[in-house]
Structures are given as structure tokens and as C-alpha cells.
Amino acid sequence: MKRTVNVGLIGFGTVGAGVAKILLADNRPFQTGRHFEIELLKIADLDITTDRGITVPDGVLTTNVDDILANDDIDVVIELIGGYEPAKAFTLKAFAAGKSVVTANKALVAKHGDELFSAAKKAGVSYMFEASVGGGIPIIRSVMDGLNANTFEKVYGILNGTTNYILTGMARDGSDYADVLASAQKLGYAEADPTSDVSGGDALNKIVILARLAFGAALDLDTIYCEGIQNISITDIEYANELGYTIKLLAIAKRHEDGRVETRVHPTLVPSDSVMASVEDEFNAVEVYGDAVGREIFYGKGAGMLPTASAVVSDIVDIAAGITAGHPSNVERIIVNGDGPELIDFGELTMRYYLRFEVTDQSGVLADIARILADFGISIESMIQIGSDEVEHVHLGSAGGGHVQIIIMTHEAKEADMQKALSRFAELGSVNGAVQLMRVEEI
Amino acid sequence: MKRTVNVGLIGFGTVGAGVAKILLADNRPFQTGRHFEIELLKIADLDITTDRGITVPDGVLTTNVDDILANDDIDVVIELIGGYEPAKAFTLKAFAAGKSVVTANKALVAKHGDELFSAAKKAGVSYMFEASVGGGIPIIRSVMDGLNANTFEKVYGILNGTTNYILTGMARDGSDYADVLASAQKLGYAEADPTSDVSGGDALNKIVILARLAFGAALDLDTIYCEGIQNISITDIEYANELGYTIKLLAIAKRHEDGRVETRVHPTLVPSDSVMASVEDEFNAVEVYGDAVGREIFYGKGAGMLPTASAVVSDIVDIAAGITAGHPSNVERIIVNGDGPELIDFGELTMRYYLRFEVTDQSGVLADIARILADFGISIESMIQIGSDEVEHVHLGSAGGGHVQIIIMTHEAKEADMQKALSRFAELGSVNGAVQLMRVEEI
Secondary structure, eight states, X not given: OOEEEEEEEEOOSHHHHHHHHHHHOSOOGGGTTOSEEEEEEEEEOSOOOSOOSOOOOTTOEESOTHHXXXXXXXXXXXXXXXXXXXXXXXXXXXXXXXXXXXXXXXHHHHHHHHHHHHHHHHHTOOEEOGGGSSTTSOHHHIIIIITTTOOEEEEEEEOOHHHHHHHHHHHHHOOOHHHHHHHHHHHTSSOSSOHHHHTSHHHHXXXXXXXXXXXXXXXXXXXXXXXXXXXXXXXXXHHHHHTTEEEEEEEEEEEOTTSOEEEEEEEEEEETTSTGGGOOTTEEEEEXXXXXXXXXXXXXXXXXXHHHXXXXXXXXXXXXXXXXXXXXXXXXXXXXXXXXOOBOOGGGOEEEEEEEEEEEOOTTHHHHHHHHHHHTTOOEEEXXXXXXXXXXXXXXXXXXXXXXXXXEEEOSEEHHHHHHHHHHHHTOTTEEEEEEEEEEOOO | OOEEEEEEEEOOSHHHHHHHHHHHOSOOGGGTTOSEEEEEEEEEOSOOOSXXXXXXXXXXXXXXTHHHHTOTTOOEEEEOSOSSTTHHHHHHHHHHTTOEEEEOOHHHHHHHHHHHHHHHHHHTOOEEOGGGSSTTSOHHHIIXXXXXXXXXXXXXXXXXXXXXXXXXXXHHHOOOHHHHHHHHHHHTSSOSSOHHHHTSHHHHHHHHHHHHHHHOOOOOGGXXXXXXXXXXXXXXXXXXXXXXXXXXEEEEEEEOTTSXXXXXXXXXXXXXXXXXXXXXXXXXXXXXXXXXXXXXXXXXXXXSHHHHHHHHHHHHHHHHHHHHTTOOOOOTTSOOTTOSOOBOOGGGOEEEEEEEEXXXXXXXXXXXXXXXXXHTTOOEEEEEXXXXXXXXXXXXXXXXXXXXXXXEEEOSEEHHHHHHHHHHHHTOTTEEXXXXXXXXXXX
């Protein structure tokens, strides 16, 4: 006889409705050839009256979370409420009750991973989070299982669909950030409060999770450099394009030869003929570099009701298979509590840079800028001066009167040196406003 | 105490050496946090004297395959000899002895999948084959596990690195097929006898395996349309390019609404701005379309010593985890013996076509060609006539004397009708040699 694995879902929002839809469907491809039967026993939400377009059997909906957490019949809890609390308290309570937990909660896993994985280990249960990174892309299990013969050197990618949708829209239509954001909000690609997406915070959570799996690094979110897309102008997108680059919000983690780990999130100039540059709209792409397999790229929808629900269901099935095979925990291989490598200070990193200055076009401005860069050992790879709607390559010091834009691409330079140069630029009377700085990756 | 899972490797060629290298290394990332220890106990090959650059402990190498197949200490057999026999006999012997088998043998799995999976089911052991498709790309486990909440509508891709390397080289350098093949052979990207690659046979094996997993279809290799790249000329690559297309060898499987399955392998015109068109050199890419996740693309190295070995090792680890958790078989979910959907006859399919004619440029030739197409209900989308090194769009019947090339792109037409039209073209005295026909996919 088949063993039934009972599931309780907490959080009946968009993704929760997707999970319920898949679990309650007549056609359930994940059940083919299984020696267990997955049953959605309870759905808890504060709001159980709004119609989600899903027919839920009588007695399944509840407003009392303890109908799940204190229910001895339930083996697996799906936490889809998001945020830190009460998600964390519910998760710990589930573990303590011997229940495994599946989540899409990237913020919680990234911030409290050590505590949560430790608690799951102690309880001998599973804590799975495929849906927390890359939506429907099976990237977590690929890093943990499919590529487990590899030592990873790099994992990075476009991990936030909202910002990629906005950047793609700006580049395609030549529209301003604010306009594309407004239309993304209207279409449901951006939330009413888009802060966590556009600030890079969502991508930061995801790269922290990937760095834990790929490098065994338990990183502190607050120590990682994170910059969003709010200050990217269509001007920068167009100049980058002329230079052969496309601007993407990349989340990057690399292991250095000394074993330490580099992690950062920021708008990045990537070569326009790269696969990453071709990832458009709400799609995500993750590239991993393993010593055995070399480059691999995983591409798909990073968000949305059914893609995310697909990932949640695959985790439920894995846990059900584990439970019914007498091996309920999958967290042994997840490193916790700082046994892993150290984070490299952002200032220590070396990168190439794109700089855009708006200057009063008077004799000596270019010389002043070049002098400051030279003072910090930063060498210029190329320079373009743009004025009066035309783009022309100029020699240092050849500028006349009026207002012009100067675009500089540097050779590799140290971030700390670049920051010092930025402070010095701010002191130049001929430079108007902030200098636009973006980092370049030749991926 | 940790349980040791003992492994025996049959076939110490390139991939076998890669597997031995990973399993015998000091740094074994796949062992982190595991409650078992994988040990490579024996390596069998007829040649155990050639130096593979790997230090193998004393007593591991043997020329007697029964040191593995009849060895009670060995839990898992890795079959890396390729081909049908003796690989199949060894595999069945391993199953009968209660051993699970890991293979990279796409030909064997594609041709004898029903027999082998049935035998594994009967013996209650695992038969795993991640390395058989897409080299180091974890596509098998993604389709079987990571995306198991999905009903698949389509799976297709560039599944052969050798042919993609050749097509990329031809397009980049404007070189002939024979020249690029020769240089690929020199660099190790093509074998001395490249037939199974360039004929499409290797890609056919792989799409048959994917169709079994995605659609539960147990397909007969011999009934599937398969065409290689041997007849692609640089002329076609260039004309396709002018029309906005790139020629790739695609292996395609789709599920139709009536439940039947379409499967085919042939050179295909894909839009030059598609992700598939951007897959270059020896890389592979597989796109799957699932009802929950939508489009997902997996990109990476489809062959080579370490990428393929990476996939083999991930299977060994999965089997070891299963064995030590008391759940030794993974084949329950694999459908065997024609329980699955039926293959649609190739002639029934409808596609768009690229046709290239070399004609004697006399009045009425275009009219004759257009008449034949019209007779079979095939409508022309666009036409180009090329003569004397220039490309010009022409109207029907406007051609003068001499030899010219005519390129026609059709609207959707039925394959059987197109084949009938081809027979009729052969009867036209003004058409020289064979008509070049390629199929188009707007992916």
C-alpha cells in the first residue's frame, strides 16, 4: 500500500495558490511511478475568503496556523508567507515538531540560514528552498546534486526578474527608469513597493544562498556590497551600448585562489554578445563554473506563480521520497556557522570601471580627471567626450567651452583606489553632480 | 561508522580516466556531509598498460571484467565501453547480480532502453544515465526530478558538440565542411570516423532518451527522421544568414494536443537572435518547455573527459545515497514497453522550409518551380535569386540566361507534400543537381 505524505501550506498568496493548483490537480505528473501519495491536507492564511480561482476541498482552509504546525498528521510544511517573522518562528516550530519545511523565502534563508539549517539538522528533518533562487530553474539541486563532483570557482547571474525587465525595457524603448518601472508595476512585474527588487536586496539574498551551497560560505548580508538600478539612466545604457556593453544587474560570487570569497551585487557592463546580455525581460540566468564541467548556464523564469510553485513541488516530492525511504533529512551537506571561507573586503577587489562625468567644458578638465586617476594608479583604457549630440574620440585637454559628457573605461583597478578617486572628483569645481560609476565584467 | 559503497569501472578510455581522476582525488567535494564513502575498487579494460596520467592504486586495474561483475563487494558498476555489445551483456549481468549501473552509453539506452529498464526494475536496482545526454549538463535529473511538477510540451536542442563545432567554424570562417571537419579531427572535437556525429545519429539517440523521460514515449530509433550535416554548404549558411537565420543541427521532440509525439533530427534554420543561435563551438543547449515553468534552457559542455565524468559521478553519488538509505532503485518512474504515446509519421508534420535551387537561368524556370509548389498547396513566403555574385529580390519569371541560385522560404507546409514537390523538381530539366531543402523553426 502506498504511504501518504501529508502536506500543510502556510501562506495562500500567489505562489501558494500555484502550489495548491499543482497539488490538487487531477493530472499530477510528479506522482508517476511513486511509492507514496502526496496530499495537501491544510492551507492556512489570515484571508481564506478571497477567491484564488482554485477549488479547495472542504476542511482544507484554516486561519489557524496550528492546524498545520501542531497537526501530527502533517509531515511537510510549506512556508510561503515570506519575510523574517512570523516565518522564522513557524519554521522553527515545524522543525521542533519533526516536520520538514519547504520554502521560497530567500530573505529568511539568506539572513538566518545558520540558525535554520542548524535547527533542521538537530531535528533530523529537511529544509528545502529550490524556489528561493531562480524561480522554476532547478539551480539549487543542480549545484548541490547534479554538479556535486565539482569544486566551484564562480557562480553569478541575473537573479532578479523585475530589474531585468526594467533594464530590458529601458534599453529597448529608450525610456526612463521611472516610466518603465510604472509600466512594470501595472503589468505585475514589479510590486507597489519595488524597493527590495530595485535596490538589489532580492538578488543579494539569492547570491548569499548560492554562495553557501557553492563555496560553503556562511556570509553576513550586511557586509556585502549591494547597489541597485535606481540611478541607471538611459544615457548610460546608450553609452554602454556604443562601447559594446549591455547593463545588467548581476549578483556575483567567486572563490579566490587563497580560498576567500568575493560577493557583490551591482549594475554591471557585460559584453553585448555574451549569453548574459541576451537574457531579456523577466527571465533569469545563472552561470556556474565548476572545475570539471566548466561553464554551465541555467535560464528560465525567475518568478511567477507557476514557475515558483514548480520548484516548491519538486522539493516536496524530494522530501516525500526521503521520508518514505527512511532518510528524512537533506541538510547534512549544508555548511553552517562560519566553517566556510571568509568574505573579501569589497575595497580589495580589482575590476574595470565605466565612469561618466558631466563637466563644464573648459581647458584642463580632462587633465584634472586623468591626473586624479593617475594619482591612484588607475589607468585609462579608452575615453569618449560627448557634446552637442555627437560622439567623438578626443585627446586629453582638447575640449572647448560649454557642457560635455566624458565617458572613461579604465583598466583593472582596485575598488578602494577608485573610491578615493571618486572623493577627489567631487572636489573638482568643473565636474557637475555625481560621477556615474559602473563596474565591468568580461564574462 | 560510514558505510562504504564500492564501485567498479568498466572501460578506461577518456571518460573512464576522468571518472577515475575524480573518484581517486584527494579533494572530493561530493563526499561533504555524506554518511557513506565511495570507493573505486576495480577498473577493467583490455588495455591496462597505457598511461592515462592517473595514479591508480595497486590491485585496482584488471583485464578481467568478472573481477567487477562477479565481485560481491561491488555495489555499483560504471559502464563506459560504449556501443551495444558487450556493454548490454555486461549491464544485464550486473543487474542480475543485484548491482546498479551508471552509464554514458546513449546508443545503448536509446536502442535497448525498454529491455534494460525492465531488467533493472525486475532486479530492484538503479540504471542511471545522466552522462548520456548533454555531457556535464544535469538535464536528465532536471527533467526527472527538478521539473517533475510539469507536463512537458517540448524538449529540443543542440545535443551534439561535434556538429555544432563544425557548423560554428563554417559560419565564422566561411570554410567548407570538409576543411572544418579535418581541423575538428585534429583538435579532438571530431573522431577519426565522425559518422555517428555528423549523420545526426548521436543526437537522435539523445532525443530518444529525452522523449522517454519528458513524454514517457518508448520510441523506435529506426522510425525517426534523422538527417546529418554532411550536405550543408557554406553557401546555405550564408544565404540563411542573409535571411536572418543560423543553421543548427537540432534534435526536436514535441507532444501534440492529441497526445502523440513528434520527433526528428535535422539541420534547422533558427532565428539568428535566438538563444539557440548563440550556442557556439562544442557547447550544447537543451530547451524544455513545461506547463508550469514555461521555457527553460540548460547550456554547457556536451562532451569531454571531465564534463562527462562529472555527470557519471553525480549518478554514482545518487545511487550510493539510495543504497545507504535502503532505497536502491530509481527506475520506477521510467516508462517502458510502449505504454507511452505514439510517434507521428514524419510526413504528417507541417513546417516552414528553405529551398535552394541551382537553375539554368532561362525564361519560365521560376514559374515551373512556383507551379509545382502550388500544385501541392505550398505557398511561398519569400524568394531571392542570386546570380553573378549579387543578391537581388526578383519577380517570378524575370530571369534571363546563365546559371543562378534561387532561394525560397515557404509558409507552413506538410512534409509529405514537400517530398512530393521535391520529386517533381527532380524532373525539371532546368534544375541542376539536388534541391537543397532545410527546415525552419521559429523557436
